[in-house]
Amino acid sequence: MEKELVIIGAGIAGLYAAYYAGLRKIDAVVLESSLEIGGQLQALYPEKPIYDVPGFKKISAKDLVSNLYEQYELYKNEINILLNEQVQSIEQNDQGFLVTTNKQTIQTKTVLIANGGGAFSPKKLEVGKEHYDNVHYSYPESIHLKEKEIIVLGGGDAAVDFALLAHEHAKNVSIIHRRDVFRAHQGNVDELRSKVNILTPYTVLDVVDDGNNVKKIILEHQKSKEQLTLDVDIMGVFYGMNNSKNNYTTFLIETDNDGIVVKTNMETSIPGIYAAGNCTSYEGKLKTIAVALGEVATAIGAINDRLNPNQNNHVYSSLLIKE
Ligand SMILES: Cc1cc2nc3c(=O)[nH]c(=O)nc-3n(C[C@H](O)[C@H](O)[C@H](O)COP(=O)(O)OP(=O)(O)OC[C@H]3O[C@@H](n4cnc5c(N)ncnc54)[C@H](O)[C@@H]3O)c2cc1C
Structure with a gap:
């Protein structure tokens, strides 16, 4: 694949x-x-x-992500968002940069980190095999939940949210959490009590599988040590996220303790590579959404100037888009 910008x-x-x-x-x-898209917010x-997002008195993180996605959709035919593509290295060559992911190599003229x-x-x-077809770590499509026995593991917003969604379609939904108290939006927890089979404080002891799918789950009560076995058609596991910190040294870009050092036009120490958002560092930097979005506008402006030096690149959107 060849691109002007990765x-x-x-x-x-x-x-x-x-x-x-x-x-x-x-x-x-x-x-x-x-x-999934949305980074830290998602x-x-x-929930x-x-x-402090300009123009919104109050907005949930997931709604802000879906609003940004809706805005992007105007260009979704031209610009793809590829998921499960972890960038592993950026190498400089005569045509610009070679970006290597876990799946492919892309030649590009510029990069925005x-x-x-x-x-x-x-x-x-933490039990059983590494992969099962019926164990999900993000929401499966509703169609797969129809008339099924759904087991949900976890006690945060994602687990509670998924249990409520599954309740709309499934035969039975059980949510299993190792504590009695859920770390989720109180309104959703209250709703959960009337709709879903709540099993707390239980931990998962083991699973019984047929090779590809989990068929049963074995639980243990944290206090009484009583064991319980439940049938499983679909399981949603929402234990939270692991975060692997960035390793900029592989990109050979100048960094300091707070991230990638950028100039006022968001260019890094390597001409052609730019950065925006929480990863940048400069005096007075604020790691907030409003600042991140402003940096993006600056970076894309500078990238456009680099790619198209002889055109007027700074036309306002209000003058550019004709409906
Ligand atoms: C609990 C909490 C509350 C917050 N509240 C507010 C608030 O009220 N107001 C506010 O303004 N800010 C708030 N923030 C800060 C705000 O979330 C961040 O400023 C914002 O998420 C930065 O967005 P980003 O796109 O730069 O980075 P991120 O959200 O971190 O997104 C980076 C993305 O890059 C992906 N990625 C990383 N490495 C690679 C790789 N090698 N290859 C491919 N993809 C990669 C990640 O998976 C991720 O999706 C809060 C943060 C937290 C944690």
Whole structure:
């Protein structure tokens, strides 16, 4: 694959960069290491309200992510967001840069690093095999839940949210948590009590499988040590995320203790490689959403100037888009 721009990360910075690259007609692709977009907002605090995004008195993290995605969709035919693509190295060559992921190598003229606080991956079930077809770490499509026995593991927002969603379609839903108290939005926890079979404080002792699928789950009560075996059709595991910190040394870019050192136009120490969002570092830097989005606009402007030095690259969107 050959591109003018590779954007690393589909957190809010990467998502907005995808939109802005589309607006500026830059041939770009977004590479995201996890299985979902939204970065920290989606992985760490989807239900939390945010109060300091310009133009919104209050907006939940997941709604902000879906709004950014909706805005990007204007250019989704031109700019792809590829999930499960972890960037492993960037090498400089005569045509620009060679970006290597866990799946492919992409030749590009420029790079925008928007990899924030590092790559997120779900914490796995600690018993049985590494992979089962019926064990999910993100929401499976509703169609697969119809008339099924659903087991949900976890006590946070993602687990509670999924249990409520599954209840709309499934035969039975049981949620299993090792504590009596859930760490989720109280309104959703209250709703859970009337709709879902709640088993607390239980831990998972073992699973019984047929090779490809988990058929039964064996639980142990934390206090009485009583054991319980439940049938499983579909299991959702929401134990939270592991975060592997960024290793910038592989990219040979100047960094300090807070991240990638950038100039005022968001260019890094390597001409042609830019950075925006939580990963950047400069005096006075604030690691917030508003700042990240501003940095993206600056970075895409500078990238466009580099790719198209002889054109007027700074036309306002209000003058550019004709409906
Ligand atoms: C609990 C909490 C509450 C917060 N509340 C607020 C608030 O109220 N207001 C506010 O302004 N800010 C808040 N923040 C900060 C805000 O979430 C961050 O500023 C924002 O998420 C930065 O976005 P980003 O896109 O730069 O990085 P991230 O959200 O970290 O996204 C980076 C993306 O890059 C991907 N990635 C990483 N490495 C690779 C790789 N090698 N290859 C491919 N992809 C990769 C990651 O998987 C991730 O999806 C909060 C943060 C937390 C943790």
